Amino acid sequence: MEVDIRLAAERLRQEEATRGAAQLVTPGDTVTGDGGFMRGHGTYKDGENLVASVAGFVRRINRLISVQPLKARYNGEIGDVVIGRVIEVQQKRWKVDTCSRLHSLLMLSSVNLPGGEQRRKTQEDELAMRSYLEEGDLISAEVQNIFSDGSLSLHTRSLKYGKLSQGVMVAVPSNLVLRRKNHFHDLPCGATVILGNNGYIWICATAVGEDGGAGTGGYVQNLERVPLPEREVISRLRNCILALAGSWMMLYDTSILYAFEASSKFQARDLLKPEVMAEVADLTRKRLDLEAAE
Amino acid sequence: MISADMKSEEGDLDEDTINNFTCELGVLSQCDGSATLCNGLTAVLVATFGPVEVRQQRELVDRSSIEVTFRGPHGVEGVEDRRVEQLVRSTLEQCVFAALHPRTAVSVVLNVLETDDLLLLSTCVNAAVLALLDSSLSMKYLPAAVTCVPVGDRVLVNPLPSERQGSSGGSVTAVYDTGSERLVACRTAGQLSAEQLTSCLREARRAAALVRQLYRRAVAAKFSKEPRDPWAGPSRAEDMPPSWRRLGGQQTGEQSTS
Numbered sequence: 001m002e003v004d005i006r007l008a009a010e011r012l013r014q015e016e017a018t019r020g021a022a023q024l025v026t027p028g029d030t031v032t033g034d035g036g037f038m039r040g041h042g043t044y045k046d047g048e049n050l051v052a053s054v055a056g057f058v059r060r061i062n063r064l065i066s067v068q069p070l071k072a073r074y075n076g077e078i079g080d081v082v083i084g085r086v087i088e089v090q091q092k093r094w095k096v097d098t099c100s101r102l103h104s105l106l107m108l109s110s111v112n113l114p115g116g117e118q119r120r121k122t123q124e125d126e127l128a129m130r131s132y133l134e135e136g137d138l139i140s141a142e143v144q145n146i147f148s149d150g151s152l153s154l155h156t157r158s159l160k161y162g163k164l165s166q167g168v169m170v171a172v173p174s175n176l177v178l179r180r181k182n183h184f185h186d187l188p189c190g191a192t193v194i195l196g197n198n199g200y201i202w203i204c205a206t207a208v209g210e211d212g213g214a215g216t217g218g219y220v221q222n223l224e225r226v227p228l229p230e231r232e233v234i235s236r237l238r239n240c241i242l243a244l245a246g247s248w249m250m251l252y253d254t255s256i257l258y259a260f261e262a263s264s265k266f267q268a269r270d271l272l273k274p275e276v277m278a279e280v281a282d283l284t285r286k287r288l289d290l291e292a293a294e
Numbered sequence: 295m296i297s298a299d300m301k302s303e304e305g306d307l308d309e310d311t312i313n314n315f316t317c318e319l320g321v322l323s324q325c326d327g328s329a330t331l332c333n334g335l336t337a338v339l340v341a342t343f344g345p346v347e348v349r350q351q352r353e354l355v356d357r358s359s360i361e362v363t364f365r366g367p368h369g370v371e372g373v374e375d376r377r378v379e380q381l382v383r384s385t386l387e388q389c390v391f392a393a394l395h396p397r398t399a400v401s402v403v404l405n406v407l408e409t410d411d412l413l414l415l416s417t418c419v420n421a422a423v424l425a426l427l428d429s430s431l432s433m434k435y436l437p438a439a440v441t442c443v444p445v446g447d448r449v450l451v452n453p454l455p456s457e458r459q460g461s462s463g464g465s466v467t468a469v470y471d472t473g474s475e476r477l478v479a480c481r482t483a484g485q486l487s488a489e490q491l492t493s494c495l496r497e498a499r500r501a502a503a504l505v506r507q508l509y510r511r512a513v514a515a516k517f518s519k520e521p522r523d524p525w526a527g528p529s530r531a532e533d534m535p536p537s538w539r540r541l542g543g544q545q546t547g548e549q550s551t552s
Binding site: 044054 | 326345346347389391395396397398427429430431432433434435436471472473509510513514516517
């Protein structure tokens with residue numbers, strides 16, 4: 001098995017991209033002394049001056065000035081699809097980690113019962129919580145509500161949400177996942193991808209036939225061994241997603257698919273090398289720009 | 295990786311001034327922000343998480359609780375480690391916008407890779423600031439720490455052990471707000487006369503401006519890796535959400551300040 005070790009000094013160095021007129025600021029830099037601007041995210045007012053509070057580029061939209069950093073913890077909106085990991089089982093609710101500032105909560109009243117029946121949850125259901133979701137389980141859910149302290153309330157009330165099994169989760173910065181109407185994609189290569197708005201992405205093999213896996217709310221788990229070709233597809237997809245995220249490209253079904261096709265000339269394990277990742281991202285970007293130009 | 299040879303940049307500082315600084319942002323993948331900083335013979339790796347969920351005992355209702363953990367290079371943790379934690383925490387509490395994230399915690403973990411005791415404190419503070427820059431936490435200003443040693447009638451800034459021959463053992467570690475040039479924190483060790491203290495603080499203030507340049511270059515290097523603006527959105531019309539298309543193309547637009 002070959003191992004790739006590199007010195008930090010010899011790492012691939014990207015040439016400084018020309019940023020044009022965009023202005024890079026660090027905390028404490030004065031963005032503008034003109035008092036006529038509105039203060040956006042990433043800035044604060046110090047007397048008459050607007051001062052940056054994060055490191056990033058200054059964005060001006062009419063009279064609103066904000067400084068946007070490269071990444072931030074996930075800020076939930078109602079209706080977002082998120083993927084989370086159960087941290088704790090508490091009384092009548094689960095605490096779920098969704099890479100936001102506070103843990104999200106999945107209330108017992110917000111989950112479906114096996115078979116899809118709708119009824120009030122009893123004492124027995126409370127005691128049986130651990131049999132459904134334990135610490136360490138991955139779930140897909142939707143944001144139902146936001147509490148006053150900013151933490152999210154999740155629900156898995158549809159059959160397409162629920163416990164996830166037999167797949168790979170990839171974590172990317174949450175602002176790289178494009179907000180779309182549909183976050184569940186069945187790619188033609190044979191894998192299903194769930195793009196969580198919080199930056200957690202789930203890749204698994206597409207369940208063949210209906211009523212299997214994805215459509216049962218997670219109560220029926222398919223624990224059969226995933227065959228090797230599908231495992232290779234999943235690994236390749238995961239590496240492609242990391243390649244796109246490493247070059248700060250937006251992630252949506254088309255870009256992931258193009259990256260997958262562009263990576264076919266490399267072996268899946270070579271996709272972890274920085275120069276190969278940069279090349280795959282570059283090819284994907286060119287193809288997307290070409291289509292946009294048409 | 296960014297290294298700064300301070301001697302070649304500022305001609306009017308003394309020859310035996312600031313050693314090579316080498317730093318890198320984003321070295322660890324699982325945490326919100328991370329940085330390595332090497333200053334002379336001292337190297338520190340810092341990881342930061344935050345704002346994250348906080349334990350009940352440490353919870354503050356109106357602000358974020360900043361937790362600093364210091365892991366020395368060897369031995370069991372002792373009182374000296376707590377002193378380093380206390381200085382870093384008090385510096386960060388002043389410069390971080392903790393009131394923006396109440397009932398959360400910002401956790402900063404300092405790991406010492408190599409040390410020559412004298413520069414440890416200033417390297418820890420600078421590395422913590424770099425890691426917080428990497429994690430994009432809101433800060434009011436960037437503090438910069440410098441260690442000065444008076445030798446005879448000169449003041450050495452961040453000296454190597456070989457350069458410190460002949461000093462009386464006193465040293466000053468000063469943290470300055472690089473924007474307003476005000477003193478944020480100061481810790482002395484050994485014996486110093488009043489004149490030595492004031493001249494050390496003066497030299498530290500000048501040197502802090504160079505540390506600020508290092509921060510800017512590290513951030514610029516990090517941002518230069520992105521060849522495309524991630525907030526520009528998708529280029530194909532079909533990939534845009536329907537609400538964007540109604541506005542006639544890209545929503546936010548690239549109206550950057552000129």
